Amino acid sequence: MELEFCRRKSLFRVIDIDRNNVIESPPDLANIITNQQVYGDEDLQFSPSMSSSPHINTTMLTLMPPPSPESPWTLSPLQIPSPSLLYHCIASLYRREGSISSIAVSKQQGLVFTGSESTRIRVWKQPDYIECGCLKATAGEIRSIAAHGNMLFTAHKDHKIRMWNFSVTDHNFKAKKVSSLPKRSSFPLFSRFTNTKQQHKDCISCLAYYQTDGLLYTGSHDRTVKAWRLSNNQCVDSFVAHEDNLNAMVVNQDDGCVFTCSSDGSVKIWRRVFRENSHTLTMTLKSQFPNSNYPVNAIALNTSSNSCFLYSGSSDGTINFWEKEKLTHRFNHGGFLQGHHFSVLCLVAVEKLIFSGSEDTTIRVWRREEGGCFHECLAVLEGHRGPVRCLAACLEIDKVVKGFLVYSASLDQTFKVWRVKISPEQEMGFGCYVDPRSH
Known part of the structure; x- marks a missing residue:
């Protein structure tokens, strides 16, 4: 299917904003108790659990889904699977804290972190995805986060980075801020100069x-x-x-x-x-797309012992990819992945799969054929009611089939968890592949 793109084509041009629309919560969702702990920017402190109040009335976009009355979690029904892929949304969270701007996964600790327009970084525990803690910073909204080992890095509105040390024992989450970048000078008279130079x-x-x-x-x-x-x-x-x-x-x-x-x-x-x-x-x-010089919003790297591929998502809805030559180490353009109707805002690559989130509210699952540049779109995940702003994914090993956990966040202020499993036939490489360059 060929798509034609206009330079200023955007989903936001077709969103009808009704500021007088009042959305009420559905009355019949089950309550899920969360064990929330709040860790401050400067000091460690605990606060009691805050449950969502029932029947919240608010003014928001007509695209916005209603919050749940007792708990932020609702389980979505199983989607109709494709012949080669089983997928469904296993949890969905809505909170009135603004849109989520970033997601980080600590696979070793079994934790997922989300940063939003609020000052809180929320922590979710696998596999039930119950909120187990919260880090609070005094520096405004969180723009970007990354996790490595037991360290969490967060970027804030004040253009600084905070580093946190965290641990999980017996389902109890503990965290402490260990430093800021740039760090404060030991001499107060020179602190402003130091921050101006490095910040x-x-x-x-x-x-x-x-x-x-x-x-x-x-x-x-x-x-x-x-x-x-x-x-x-x-x-x-x-x-x-x-x-x-x-x-x-x-x-x-x-x-x-x-x-x-x-x-x-x-x-x-x-x-x-x-x-x-x-x-x-x-x-x-x-981008090698004809007459294209669109902003590049996202990149992802897919490396293995035999290959290295680089993917980039652009505002025209296309995904370009390059393959690294083994001898020269140069990246040669391999083709395009087309299917999104609006801007590609986020990308993540795990194993042979590439996940792309778009302004068209969908997440596409792509698979690359081993040893070649042929790609196939296995599925389109639908559920968000606004642009998909950020993605994260990790491998989930099963006894029968290989699975993936995909985390997505949208401007509709929802955070969703998807389980994606590939059938043994698809994992072996059978199926109909689409050459992206033929589009």
């Missing part, structure tokens, strides 16, 4: 952690990328990466290459100079 000048839109060297990368709308060494909490490099806002960033854990994308329509690859902290540009990638 971002605009919103921090993305975070990426490189485990080998203990480096945290931050990308901002001020068009710069900064590298922070966590052993001493120092900014070791800062460079202008793009001509417009940075929207997403990812690090290849195999070689340390940093991939950035921007509203200037490009994807860039950066490599650290040997035995130095500075970074140099190695490649600039742009």
Whole structure:
């Protein structure tokens, strides 16, 4: 199916806002008790559980789903599966805290973190996804979050990064803020100078952690990328990466290459100079779609022992992908994935699957054929009533089939958990594949 895109084609142009519309909660959803603990920015403190009050009346977009009366959770019915894929939404959360801007998963601890326009980072425990804790910062809304091991990194409205140490014992979540970046100077008279030199000048839109060297990368709308060494909490490099806002960033854990994308329509690859902290540009990638220079909103890296693929999602609804050559290490354009009707806002790659969230309110599940560039759209996950802003996914091993847990958040202020399972035939590579370049 071929799609035609207009430069300013946007879902927001077809949303009808009725500010006088009042939505009431449905009266018959079951109550689920949550054990909520709140951890402050400066001190550790506990607060009692706050349950959702019944029959909340509020003014909101007509797209917005109603909140549940007793609990934020509602279980959705099983979707009709495709022949090659079993999928359904196992939980859905709604809270009146503004849209969720970022999701991070700690697979080792079995936790999911969500950051929103409020000052709270909420913590959900697998497999029941009951809220088990909450981190509260005094610096305003959370723009981006990332998790590694027992560390959580959060970027805030004040253009700073907070680092948290967390643990889970006997279903009890504990957390404490350990540092801020840039850290405060030991000399108060010089603190302002230190922060001005190292701090971002605009919103921090993305975070990426490189485990080998203990480096945290931050990308901002001020068009710069900064590298922070966590052993001493120092900014070791800062460079202008793009001509417009940075929207997403990812690090290849195999070689340390940093991939950035921007509203200037490009994807860039950066490599650290040997035995130095500075970074140099190695490649600039742009969409090969005819007459296209749309903003790139998201990127994802899919690596294995045999291949390395880079995906980018653009505002025209297309997903470009590049394959890395084994000899030259250059990324060659492999084709397009088409299907979304509006902007692609988020991407995540796990194993052979790529998940894409779009302004058209849907999530598409793509599968790449092993050893080739052929891709197939296995399913379209529908359930959100607003643009899908952020995604996260992780592998879920089953005795019979391989499964994935997918976490999505939308501007409709809902957070959903999906279970996706591939049939043994599809896992073996059988099925009808679609060459994206043939569209």
